[in-house]
Amino acid sequence: MQRGKGMKFVGDSRIKQGPTVSRIPKDYSEYPGRTEAFWPNFLLKEWLAGAVFLIGFLILTLAHPSPLEGLADPTDAAYIPLPDWYFLFLYELLKYEFASGNYILLGMLGIPGIAFGALLLAPFLDNGPGRRPHQRPIAVGMMLLGLASVIWLTYTSAAAVDWESRAEANKPVPPSDDVDVVIDTDHPGYEVYETSCLACHGAELEGTAAPALYGPEFDHTAEEIADISVNGIGAMPPDQFTGTDEELEQLVDFILSVNESIEEE
Amino acid sequence: MLQKIYDWIDERIDLQPIWRDIADHEVPEHVNPAHHFSAFVYCFGGLTFFVVVIQILSGMFLTMYYVPDIENAWRSVYYLQTEVAHAQIVRGMHHWGASVVIVMLLLHTLRVFFQGAYKKPRELNWMVGVLLFFVMLGLGFTGYLLPWDNKAFFATQVGLEIAQQVPFIGDQLKILLAGDASIVGAQTLTRFFAIHVFFLPAALFALLAVHFILIRRQGISGPL
Ligand code: HEM
Numbered sequence: 001m002q003r004g005k006g007m008k009f010v011g012d013s014r015i016k017q018g019p020t021v022s023r024i025p026k027d028y029s030e031y032p033g034r035t036e037a038f039w040p041n042f043l044l045k046e047w048l049a050g051a052v053f054l055i056g057f058l059i060l061t062l063a064h065p066s067p068l069e070g071l072a073d074p075t076d077a078a079y080i081p082l083p084d085w086y087f088l089f090l091y092e093l094l095k096y097e098f099a100s101g102n103y104i105l106l107g108m109l110g111i112p113g114i115a116f117g118a119l120l121l122a123p124f125l126d127n128g129p130g131r132r133p134h135q136r137p138i139a140v141g142m143m144l145l146g147l148a149s150v151i152w153l154t155y156t157s158a159a160a161v162d163w164e165s166r167a168e169a170n171k172p173v174p175p176s177d178d179v180d181v182v183i184d185t186d187h188p189g190y191e192v193y194e195t196s197c198l199a200c201h202g203a204e205l206e207g208t209a210a211p212a213l214y215g216p217e218f219d220h221t222a223e224e225i226a227d228i229s230v231n232g233i234g235a236m237p238p239d240q241f242t243g244t245d246e247e248l249e250q251l252v253d254f255i256l257s258v259n260e261s262i263e264e265e
Numbered sequence: 266m267l268q269k270i271y272d273w274i275d276e277r278i279d280l281q282p283i284w285r286d287i288a289d290h291e292v293p294e295h296v297n298p299a300h301h302f303s304a305f306v307y308c309f310g311g312l313t314f315f316v317v318v319i320q321i322l323s324g325m326f327l328t329m330y331y332v333p334d335i336e337n338a339w340r341s342v343y344y345l346q347t348e349v350a351h352a353q354i355v356r357g358m359h360h361w362g363a364s365v366v367i368v369m370l371l372l373h374t375l376r377v378f379f380q381g382a383y384k385k386p387r388e389l390n391w392m393v394g395v396l397l398f399f400v401m402l403g404l405g406f407t408g409y410l411l412p413w414d415n416k417a418f419f420a421t422q423v424g425l426e427i428a429q430q431v432p433f434i435g436d437q438l439k440i441l442l443a444g445d446a447s448i449v450g451a452q453t454l455t456r457f458f459a460i461h462v463f464f465l466p467a468a469l470f471a472l473l474a475v476h477f478i479l480i481r482r483q484g485i486s487g488p489l
Contacts, residue, residue, distance in 0.1 A: 031291050031293065032293075033294035034300055035291040036299075037289075037291060042292045043288075046308075050311075050312075057316075057358070057362075058354075060361055060365075061354060061360075061361050062354065064357075065346075065357060066346075066353075066356050066357045068346055068412055069415045069417075070414060070415055071339040071340075072339065072413045072417060072418035074418060074449070074450075076415065079419050080419075081422065082420060083406075084405055084406075084409050085364065086367045086402070087402075087406070091423075094427075104430060105430070108427055108431070109431065109432075116399075120392055120395045121392075122378070123383045123384060123385075123387070127384070129384075131381030133379055133381070135381075140379065143375075143379075147375075170416070172343060174347075
C-alpha cells in the first residue's frame, strides 16, 4: 500500500500490492468559492467563537449556582415529583385523558414512539431529491407541528409550577446529625441544666421547643449566657434560672464545655 | 528539538496521512461565517461537541469527590458545593452543561433537518445523530439521580414506574435499571452511576467517532 511518503508497511505478504491511488487531496485553488484552509486559519477563528461561547457559559454558571435539594427522603409523601426540564413535555403528555389511564400505553409509547421513530427514519420518509424546505412541505410541516407541540407541552408544564416556592421549600439542610455532642452528666452544672433548661432546649442541648445551645447560630459569651438564663431573651421568658450565683456559674460552665467539646472535633 | 521528535515518530509511522485525514481539508465558503454570517448555523454541531468536552472534563473532576452510595452521595455533593475550592463552579458547569447540550443538540438537529442535509448520502449519519440524541437524554436521566436529593429520588421513581408499564418486558426493564423490583435505593443509585459514567459514555464515544468519520468522508453538504 502506498501512503503519503511512499512507505511500504509490513502487512500480509500474501496480498499483492495493488496499483497506487493518490490520496493527496486536490489543491484548494481547484475548489469553487472562497474556501479556506481548516488548519490553521479556520480553526483559529473557531477558537475565538468557542472562547466567546465559553465566557457566556461561565457567566451563566456563576450567576446561577446549581441547585441541590434536601437529602432524599423516600417517606416524604407530600413531595411532588418533577423531571428535568427537557423531559417535561413527555411528563405533561401523560396528563391528557387520551394518554393516561386506559390509554397510558398510547401516551407512554405510542405517541412518543411514532414521533421519535419518524425522526429516526426521516431520511427514508422524506426521500425526494429536493433539499429546500418548500420542496418538502409534508416533512417540514410535521417537524413544525412536533416542535410546536413539544414547546407547548413544556410551557404548560413549567407554567403550572411555582418554581420559587419550590426552591424555597426544598433548601438543603446541613447534615446536623454529624455533630457529636458529648454530654457530661457528672458535670456539676448538668443538674442545674436538667431542672431549669432541659424541658425546652433538649437533653443534648439540641433544641426542641427552643433553639439549640450550640452551632453557628449560638454565639454567646459566658456573661451573655448567664444574663439570658436570668432575664430571658426574645420568646424565652425571664427567671428560667432561679438559683444561687454559684449554680449559675456552673450552668454557664456546663453549656460552654459542651460547645468546646464540639469545636475540638 | 520538537522537529526532531516529530521526525523520529514520522520515520516510523508516517504521520502525514493521519494528519491529513484529521486536519488538512478545505472549509467551503457557504459554511464559513466570515463570508456569510448566517452560516453560524453550521457551528451548532461543533458547539455541541464543545459542551460534550466540558461535560467529560467537569464530570471527571466531580468523580474525584462524588461517592455513589445512598449514605454519602448527597453529603459528598453538599460538601463539594459548600467546602471544596471552586467545586461549585465545576459542578455548575456540569449541571448547566447538561441543559445547554440539549439546547445545542436541538439547534443542530433543526439545522440539519431544515436544510434537508440528511438526504442521500447522509441517511446513516442522521440515524447515528438521533442515537446520539437518545444517549444524551439517557445521560440526563441517569445523572439527575446521582445527587440523591428529593427531586432526584422522586423523579427517578416516577421514571421507573413508567418503565415498568412497558408491555411484556416492563418488569425486567425496571429490575435492570433499579436493581430491584420494588425498591428505589442503594442498588438503583449504583446502577445509575455505572450507566451514567461507563455505559452511556462508551456508547457516546463510539457514536461520536462514527459521526465524525462519516462527516470527514462525505464532506459537509453543499449549499442549498
Ligand atoms: C453529541 C451530539 C452531536 C455532535 C457532537 C455532533 C457534531 C456534528 C458536527 C461537528 C457536524 C459538522 C457540521 C455542523 O457542525 O453542523 C455534524 C454534522 C451532522 N450531524 Fe451531528 N452532532 C451531534 C448530534 C447529531 C444529531 C442529534 C443529529 C440528527 C438527529 C445529527 C446529524 C448530523 C448530520 C446529518 C450531519 C451532516 C450535516 C451536513 O453534512 O450538512 N448530529 N454533527
